[in-house]
Structure formats: structure tokens, C-alpha cells
Amino acid sequence: MADKPKEQHQQEPQQSVFGKALGIGFTGGILWSALGVFTYYFHFSELSAASFLFRSYLQTDWTGTWLAEVLAVLIVGVISLVSAMLYYFTLKKQQGIWPGLVFGLVLWAVVFFVLTPLFPAIPTFTEMTSDTWVTTACLFILYGVFIGYSISYEYEEFNQSAN
DSSP states (O other): OOOOOOOOOOOOOOOOOHHHHHHHHHHHHHHHHHHHHHHHTTTTTTHHHHHHTTTTTSGGGGGSSHHHHHHHHHHHHHHHHHHHHHHHHTTTOOSSSHHHHHHHHHHHHIIIIIGGGTTTTSSSSGOOHHHHHHHHHHHHHHHHHHHHHHHHHHHHHHHHHHH
16 A cells, blocks of 8 residues: 555644734735825825925935935834834724725824924925815825725734634
């Protein structure tokens, strides 16, 4: 009798929902801040990621280059891990689009009303154009929906497969 190779039915270890939430946060930060850079270059907004992170503190020529924008987008991706953790720990059980939309609007309000004094290169809310208000609010809403819906979906999928 010939030896038959044993079939192995091993599943990959399932990545934790928290780990996926961190990946979603990083991806969302890069995706939506990169889109924010495009809105800046096409003059829909007065602000870009580099405006917040570099031009507020460094007065050098390179902060106006594409390299500064790329580095700022990567840094926003890392910072976005914090908001993904915040969503994971507070709202992961919420289903639908609305929790993410509200989350994005709250983040927008925090950035533009609470954190603005930390960034001297950013004009105050009343000094910004309405185009900037609308564009940045829409980007934050899209970011919030992306983060919220994705994390909630992963949480629900994990709980369904565990049962």
C-alpha cells in the first residue's frame, strides 16, 4: 500500500480585528490625506497635510515641495492609527454609515476648532474660504465613513465566523 500524502486542512491564523483596524486606519489616513493633497494642488482647499505638519514649524524651502507632501501623507497615516483605535474602542459595534459620518465630522471639528492653535501656519476658521470648509469637511466625512464602516464590518465578520 503506497503512502498517500496527508491532506492538511490548516487555516491561516485569523488576524485580529484590532490589527485589521490598525491597517484600516493607516490606509485611510494615507488615502484621504493624499486626496487632500490633490484638492490643495487643484485649489479646492487652502490646506494640505504639509501645511499642518511642516509649514507650521519649519520655515524652509523644502516644505513646499512634493517630498514634504509625501512625508506628511505618511505621517498622517501613522497619526490615523490613533483615530482608528479610538473608533475601535468606542464605536466598533455600531453598524451603518451614520456613526462613521458623525465620527468624521467630530474629527473635523476637533482639528479645525480645537487643534488649530497648535498649527500657526493654518488660518483660523473664519479666515478660510468656504471652499476650504466644504472640501475639508467632505474629506473628513469620507475618512470617517471609510474608517467606521470598515472597522464595523470587520468586527461583525469576525463575530459571525466565531459563532
